[in-house]
Amino acid sequence: MYIPTSSYHDSLEEFWNGDKEPEEMEAVIKVVHSAYHHYLDVFSKVKAEKCPPHSACDHNIDLEESLTPVGVIYSLSNQESDTLRAYISENLEKVLIRPSSSSTGEPFLFVKKEDGGLNLCVDYQKLNSMTRKNKYPVPPMNQLLNVFNGSSIFKIDLCGAYNLLRIKEGDEHLTCFRNKDGIYExxxxxxxxxxxxxxxxxxxxxxxxxxxDVYVVVYLDGMMVFSKSEEENVTHVFTVLARLRANSLFAEASKCLFNVSSVEYLHYVVSSEGLKMDQAKVQKILNWPPPRNLKALQSFLVFSNFY
Structure with missing residues (x-):
């Protein structure tokens, strides 16, 4: 069950204390609706980047077989080496990873970002193939249409999302990745x-x-709070933010939507008027350059067939 709000702080300054970043506070204040300024700490990126406490919901890795995956070590370009060093240094400082002596280990890949930078992605294909699957239901669209009918919506995206959940103690070694300089989990x-x-x-x-389903819908790495009026929505959001605070969970201020009547969900736009295609995705299909090879054609078909 959720942790009650036992450590309620009347002073925002007191709650941020040593973690307070004036520039961050100023940026958050500009984005977050004034009605929710008592909960500005819930939108703190500084706090969100810290290692969360263990909980009953820690992620466990239940293997179907006793084999341990050992990955290869790929050669890296200069840009990839720089990205890797920065990633390891940053996450060691945040205590999100630690050096490992595990006999397991997976390789990692780099995915190019729109700005030309690189994102590190650990290739867990082998580990995932050995893990007992825990299938979970995705809320159906008609459920959202029912609850959103005529509602005022507050959309919350979590900051750091999955990093807000700990790996179950004892399973950390299964998450490790290797590079030529060491192993980290x-x-x-x-x-x-x-x-x-x-x-x-x-x-x-x-x-x-x-x-x-009373006034909260949870989906993927975020949630929505729906209410019949803006006044009721503020009260509902207060309850949600208090529970996020009490459980050391944090929201991404720049991605939250305040008191809206429609919201993007799984590449669709859901509102009281029904289900609509995301026009940005439609425009992307219309502007798609003619495929010049099989791979390009497959990419186009996969994207367009979604709709």
Whole structure:
């Protein structure tokens, strides 16, 4: 069950204390609706980047067989080496990873970002294939249409999302990745593990068990609060933010939507008027360059067939 708000702080300054970052506070104040300024700490990126405490909802890795995966070590370009060093240094400082002596270990890949930078992704294909699957239901569209009918909506995206959940103590060694300089294991749940979405949903179901489908919908790495009026929505959001605070969970201020009547969900736009295609996705299909090879054609078909 959720942790009651036993450590309520009348002073925002007191709650941020040593973690207070004036520039961050100023940026959050500009984005977050004034009605919720008492909960600005819930939107703190500084706090969100710290290693969370263990809980009953820690992510466990239940292997179907006793074989241990050992990955290869790929050669890296200069840019990839720099990205890797920065990633390891940053996450060691945040205590999200630690050096490991595990006999397991997976390789990692780099995915290019729109700005030309690189994202590190651990290749857990082998580990995931050996893990017992925990299938979880995705809320059907018609459920959302029913609850959103005529509602004022507050959309919350979690900051750090899966990193807000710890790996079960004793399973950390199974998450390790190798490079030529060492082995590191995760203390928090990385995005690429199978069952990660299910563990995340279990955490939210545990915290908001009595509010689900009453005025809260949990989906993937976020949630929505729906109410029949803006006044009622503020009261509901207060309850949700208090529970996030009490459970050391944090929201991404720049991705939250305040008191809206429609919201993007799984590449669709859901509102009281029904289900609509996301026009940005439609425009992307219309502007798609003619495929010049089989791979390009497959990419186009996969994307367009979704609709």
């Amino acid at each position: 995760y203390l928090v749940m990385p995005f690429w593990l199978t069952n990660a979405p299910g563990s995340f949903k279990n955490l939210f179901n545990d915290i908001f068990y009595d509010l689900l």
